[in-house]
Amino acid sequence: MSLVFSLSPASDIPIYRQIIQHIRRNVIQGQLQLGEQLPAVRVLAESLVVNPNTVARAYGELIRDGLLESRSGVGVFVAEEMRQVFSNAERKRRLDHAVEQLLHEALLLDFPLPDVRATLEEQWKTLQAQLTNRRKK
Amino acid sequence: MSLVFSLSPASDIPIYRQIIQHIRRNVIQGQLQLGEQLPAVRVLAESLVVNPNTVARAYGELIRDGLLESRSGVGVFVAEEMRQVFSNAERKRRLDHAVEQLLHEALLLDFPLPDVRATLEEQWKTLQAQLTNRRKK
DNA sequence: CCAAGTGTATTAGCTTACTCATACGCTCAT
DNA sequence: ATGAGCGTATGAGTAAGCTAATACACTTGG
Numbered sequence: 001m002s003l004v005f006s007l008s009p010a011s012d013i014p015i016y017r018q019i020i021q022h023i024r025r026n027v028i029q030g031q032l033q034l035g036e037q038l039p040a041v042r043v044l045a046e047s048l049v050v051n052p053n054t055v056a057r058a059y060g061e062l063i064r065d066g067l068l069e070s071r072s073g074v075g076v077f078v079a080e081e082m083r084q085v086f087s088n089a090e091r092k093r094r095l096d097h098a099v100e101q102l103l104h105e106a107l108l109l110d111f112p113l114p115d116v117r118a119t120l121e122e123q124w125k126t127l128q129a130q131l132t133n134r135r136k137k
Numbered sequence: 138m139s140l141v142f143s144l145s146p147a148s149d150i151p152i153y154r155q156i157i158q159h160i161r162r163n164v165i166q167g168q169l170q171l172g173e174q175l176p177a178v179r180v181l182a183e184s185l186v187v188n189p190n191t192v193a194r195a196y197g198e199l200i201r202d203g204l205l206e207s208r209s210g211v212g213v214f215v216a217e218e219m220r221q222v223f224s225n226a227e228r229k230r231r232l233d234h235a236v237e238q239l240l241h242e243a244l245l246l247d248f249p250l251p252d253v254r255a256t257l258e259e260q261w262k263t264l265q266a267q268l269t270n271r272r273k274k
Numbered sequence: 275c276c277a278a279g280t281g282t283a284t285t286a287g288c289t290t291a292c293t294c295a296t297a298c299g300c301t302c303a304t
Numbered sequence: 305a306t307g308a309g310c311g312t313a314t315g316a317g318t319a320a321g322c323t324a325a326t327a328c329a330c331t332t333g334g
Binding site: 012041053056060071073 | 311
């Protein structure tokens with residue numbers, strides 16, 4: 001069971017959202033393989049010392065996003081293929097929004113465009129490296 | 138008074154946050170000049186049919202971010218120079234986080250990197266165009 | 275100096291969001 | 305077919321967030 005992390009009770013981010021964030025990252029970085037089963041809601045709940053329902057809520061949201069899949073009575077798994085949840089128009093709209101968010105933050109922080117570009121490329125390389133590393137193992 | 142907009146009551150985004158968003162955009166796009174005075178809290182509040190306190194809250198947050206400045210008893214103005222609100226480490230941390238957000242969203246939506254790059258460059262060009270247009274007038 | 279303008283602070287009501295307790299329904303190995 | 309595992313649904317209590325009402329404090333022009 002490769003999903004291990006802990007929560008920050010001090011953080012003002014809700015528990016279920018912290019869980020979502022961790023799972024997202026684990027899948028994207030390849031620590032959770034495609035098709036791999038996630039811990040049962042009660043198991044992860046006990047490990048995190050929260051109510052099973054809170055974990056279920058996190059799972060549910062990720063299922064709606066298409067990142068996870070639920071086989072009722074069996075368990076929750078990382079989706080094999082990213083199923084098409086959003087229309088193409090919606091996808092583009094979301095990408096635009098995300099980019100706009102980044103640009104506004106960058107402008108607010110007074111970062112020039114090259115810095116943004118550089119950070120983007122750098123993080124992308126890091127992600128790719130992590131993924132290929134995982135595959136080699 | 139070049140700050141004119143309306144709210145979306147249907148939206149689940151809180152009013153004060155919508156106001157923040159609009160002001161940010163207006164400043165970034167140059168519709169609000171640096172140093173320009175914003176509408177008094179009561180004036181904007183009446184125009185938006187909300188409580189003055191709600192507007193004040195939006196102003197307050199933008200002041201804490203360094204985008205606006207308040208001269209007590211006089212009014213609220215767009216900051217002349219972006220004062221250094223965050224340490225350099227904090228600035229970098231925030232930029233990293235914003236970029237990570239974008240990349241995760243892009244991966245979730247199954248967009249390849251070139252698409253992200255293209256959208257970034259395109260939006261940047263749009264912003265620049267708006268700014269230079271404003272200056273010419 | 276004072277009145278009309280401005281931002282600010284405090285408090286309260288209400289809604290939403292979050293978390294939990296509990297009970298239910300499904301699947302599969304035995 | 306039955307029990308141990310799993311995800312799911314419902315309701316309730318608590319905390320947090322949002323908006324508003326009201327009163328206070330500062331600046332400036334007359």
